[in-house]
Amino acid sequence: MMAATLDLPDTDPIAYAMFAHCFTGSRFTPAAARVSKTLADSGIACLRFDFPGLGQSEGEFSQTTFSSNVQDIVAAGRWLEENYAAPQLLIGHSLGGAASLKAAPYIKSLRAVATLGAPFDPAHAVLHFADRIGEVDEHGAVTLTLGGRDVTISREFLEDLADTNPEEHLPKLRRPLLLLHSPIDQTVGVDNAQLIFRLTRYPKSLVALDKADHLLTKDGTAQRAAQIIRTWVEPYLDPLNAESRELELPEGVAQAKSIKASKFGDAVRTGRHTFITDREKSQGGKNLGYTPTSLLVSALAAATSQSIREAAKNARIKSLDDVEVVISRVVGEDEGQIRLRRQISLSGELSADEHHELLAAAGTSDLERLLSKGVIIEDEAR
DSSP states (O other), rough: OEEEEEEEOOOSSSSEEEEEETTTTOOTHHHHHHHHHHHHHHHHEEEEEOTTTSSOOOOGGGGGGGHHHHHHHHHHHHHHHTTTTTOOOOEETTTHHHHHHHHHHGGGTTTTOOOOSSSSSGGGGGGGGGGGGGHHHHSSSSEEEEEEEEEEHHHHHHHHHHOOOOHHHHHGGOOOEEEEEEOOOOOSOOOHHHHHHHHOSSSEEEEEEEOOOOOOOOOOOOOHHHHHHHHHHGGGOOOOOOOHHOOOOTTTOOOEEEEESSSSSSEEEEEEEEEOOOOOOOGSSSOOEEEEHHHHHHHHHHHHHHHHHHHHHHHTTTTTEEEEEEEOSSSSSSSTTTEEEEEEEEEEEHHHHHHHHHHGGGOHHHHHHHHOOOOOOOOOOO
């Protein structure tokens, strides 16, 4: 039996994912725990589990092999499908990433695969204690102290690694692939990611996880990796409960429902879109999502840009190339009044008259009329 933790979002999951931890690690290593929790905060449930003989799972590590770990990933995916929903995303860290690349073709529900610091050749995992491999030939196994615990590496484990040829199974991966790797990784060099990239099929992406160590222990690196994965995987997912999600809210309607991940967090739904809002940490939140103020200034910036481009279209001003709008709150506001500063940059070969005409359209959006004339809010308790 394998021990596992399923990190669930506060709202209905958009999809389910799995995380395979690093060599001799566990589901509680920083990469596994922080990536899974961050994905859950953004709506993707994530199952992280301990391979047999590690963490809280049953069995003896000395009786496992790389191939058996591949089978363990497939079994975890089958359990997730039978008890919750079929996994759409598989994430693997280090040797767990190499195992995930080999396991992925056997999990039919997968829409995408992501790796963190994965070696090209799984045998890379034993290179850092190569000086003691000779003991295996003499005794049939070698016991090493890794991460503060004794781990027995068997002859079968090493032979299985030696028999694993990545050039055979990597071209068979027919799933979108994201390779995250630190360019300063001293345990598994970034050249491993480049080798994997060359052998796998498109669509594939290789992203440098800058300033990160191999185990992602530096504060914020695992969370940043999860955010990159979340943004990248979005187009490939088949959202669960698609029928209910298609019941979009009417235009001009938004729903905010409190979540447990943060004291002031909310899951906000408008139209067919859902996102998380929160307060900044300095105001008692966890900064899990957009703040209400950031949404307001973002909406005004977008509305201004749209109004200018609409005016250019109507006036047939084809020389407008780009519009940039920056909205910021003015520090030291008058009591009882909020002041915003708007900076507009127009790019293109515009005449003085065209430039003036487009700037004049900046304040014509419906949103600005709401803000400038005030809004009457009719409260209704339910």
